[in-house]
Amino acid sequence: xxxxxxxxxxxxxxxxxxxxxxxxxxxxxxxxxxxxxxxxxxxxxxxxxxxxxxxxxxxxxxxxxxxxxxxxxxxxxxxxxxxxxxxxxxxxxxxxxxxxxxxxxxxxxxxxxxxxxxxxxxxxxxxxxxxxxxxxxxxxxxxxxxxxxxxxxxxxxxxxxxxxxxxxxxxxxxxxxxxxxxxxxxxxxxxxxxxxxxxxxxxxxxxxxxxxxxxxxxxxxxxxxxxxxxxxxxxxxxxxxxxxxxxxxxxxxxxxxxxxxxxxxxxxxxxxxxxxxxxxxxxxxxx
Amino acid sequence: xxxxxxxxxxxxxxxxxxxxxxxxxxxxxxxxxxxxxxxxxxxxxxxxxxxxxxxxxxxxxxxxxxxxxxxxxxxxxxxxxxxxxxxxxxxxxxxxxxxxxxxxxxxxxxxxxxxxxxxxxxxxxxxxxxxxxxxxxxxxxxxxxxxxxxxxxxxxxxxxxxxxxxxxxxxxxxxxxxxxxxxxxxxxxxxxxxxxxxxxxxxxxxxxxxxxxxxxxxxxxxxxxxxxxxxxxxxxxxxxxxxxxxxxxxxxxxxxxxxxxxxxxxxxxxxxxxxxxxxxxxx
Numbered sequence: 001x002x003x004x005x006x007x008x009x010x011x012x013x014x015x016x017x018x019x020x021x022x023x024x025x026x027x028x029x030x031x032x033x034x035x036x037x038x039x040x041x042x043x044x045x046x047x048x049x050x051x052x053x054x055x056x057x058x059x060x061x062x063x064x065x066x067x068x069x070x071x072x073x074x075x076x077x078x079x080x081x082x083x084x085x086x087x088x089x090x091x092x093x094x095x096x097x098x099x100x101x102x103x104x105x106x107x108x109x110x111x112x113x114x115x116x117x118x119x120x121x122x123x124x125x126x127x128x129x130x131x132x133x134x135x136x137x138x139x140x141x142x143x144x145x146x147x148x149x150x151x152x153x154x155x156x157x158x159x160x161x162x163x164x165x166x167x168x169x170x171x172x173x174x175x176x177x178x179x180x181x182x183x184x185x186x187x188x189x190x191x192x193x194x195x196x197x198x199x200x201x202x203x204x205x206x207x208x209x210x211x212x213x214x215x216x217x218x219x220x221x222x223x224x225x226x227x228x229x230x231x232x233x234x235x236x237x238x239x240x241x242x243x244x245x246x247x248x249x250x251x252x253x254x255x256x257x258x259x260x261x262x263x264x265x266x267x268x269x270x271x272x273x274x275x276x277x278x279x280x281x282x283x284x285x286x287x
Numbered sequence: 288x289x290x291x292x293x294x295x296x297x298x299x300x301x302x303x304x305x306x307x308x309x310x311x312x313x314x315x316x317x318x319x320x321x322x323x324x325x326x327x328x329x330x331x332x333x334x335x336x337x338x339x340x341x342x343x344x345x346x347x348x349x350x351x352x353x354x355x356x357x358x359x360x361x362x363x364x365x366x367x368x369x370x371x372x373x374x375x376x377x378x379x380x381x382x383x384x385x386x387x388x389x390x391x392x393x394x395x396x397x398x399x400x401x402x403x404x405x406x407x408x409x410x411x412x413x414x415x416x417x418x419x420x421x422x423x424x425x426x427x428x429x430x431x432x433x434x435x436x437x438x439x440x441x442x443x444x445x446x447x448x449x450x451x452x453x454x455x456x457x458x459x460x461x462x463x464x465x466x467x468x469x470x471x472x473x474x475x476x477x478x479x480x481x482x483x484x485x486x487x488x489x490x491x492x493x494x495x496x497x498x499x500x501x502x503x504x505x506x507x508x509x510x511x512x513x514x515x516x517x518x519x520x521x522x523x524x525x526x527x528x529x530x531x532x533x534x535x536x537x538x539x540x541x542x543x544x545x546x547x548x549x550x551x552x553x554x555x556x557x558x559x560x561x562x563x564x565x566x567x568x569x570x
Contacts, residue, residue: 028371081544085547085548091318091374092551094374096544098497099540102536102539102540102543103540103541103544106540110537227375230376260390262383263386265382265385268382269380269382270379272376273380273383276364277368280368281372
């Protein structure tokens, strides 16, 4: 019974990882940038989620507000930070991104205080019983349900709409796509908008599960999401989803069974290194 | 005077540490996001040995050896994974190092190692030792860069496949860069341990690895003078920003961002542009 519980916990955690890492892998696929500041939008989403919920009492409104606002901030980050650095070696953008991420944590701390915020009236606190003795919080059901819905929507969008096809064409070969009349610039903006919106939604969900938003809550996702997209094979969307779920489940089991030898992060990275030694381009890496 | 000596020692250790990463990332082009693990290996080795009453100077080569041993292991992974995959693998090494050290009682676990004995060199003597080691490695770096080995490193950094095509034994040179770079990081770690005389696992984590990479890139990756300058300044910058108190990390990150955004080739590039084209007709 313990193993079923651990597995479900792993899937919940994995869904959150997937929502965060997907935006990161989209950015990498298009620009070859390791976008650490992506986690800043996760935290931003969480803050907006709590503030809007406390003001209006509506969680759906909070989710929408967080996604929209973070989406626009993500587009601004691309325009102001990354676009001028595209012709430079990738580590320049990486350091710029890390600087941006540190600055964001400081801005959250200075604006909202170091101790974090909570929901005044936390929504979705009930539990449902799956079978005897095994409960799942409503929040956790929402995490899994929302992730599946959003990722399904995205899959449909990218395979069945003109915009989605233009986007995939750009990822495959930007120059040919441009020659075929795709506006690369708007594809990039769309990319940052969607990726950042997903991260913000993940932020609201984590805020909901922990009933706490802190300035530093993005630090674990900032490096863990990098590990996930590398594990999946940089730029591969299926690989990212697979890696997110695998890591969620392995961490859940690992902290119980080998937690005395390695902490949670070390388990994740030990798994990462082991996989990369066997498959140097990640689980589903191209070429 | 005591405060200035402490400050200068901190700078010298950072310069040595940053130059050791510059050897791997700047010369040989292997970006590492986990270099603090080698600083930590050296620091723990040296601290545990001097606590067991081994003379401090004797622990320096031993710290270099243990760090280089770990360096060979990570260097071997660099033969398997490349570019961004390598950057994230080395980042994983930093997390593994911290994760393992935290759980080992003989390494002090979460609490860390305290009561590290003094070196017996005195404050000034220790400062002179740190400065001479940093200067010696800077000179060595300058020498290597102009040597045949330096050219091989540069060709690997520029394009590994072409280098291989030219008949260069790429794995061997990559490993050499890792061994030298990590051994020197180990020496810097031994100095670090006896400078602060207290070690905690978190001092050698991801943040420390990122800040040393920031020093290398802000200085101008591959440039010995630029990196030494940037390391000296950046290591004490948070202290100099004490006057803005609550905003010092914000100011630091804003500066770092501005540097990347407006002068991506670092201090070295800034100086070069200034000297070559002059301030007026730049751009």
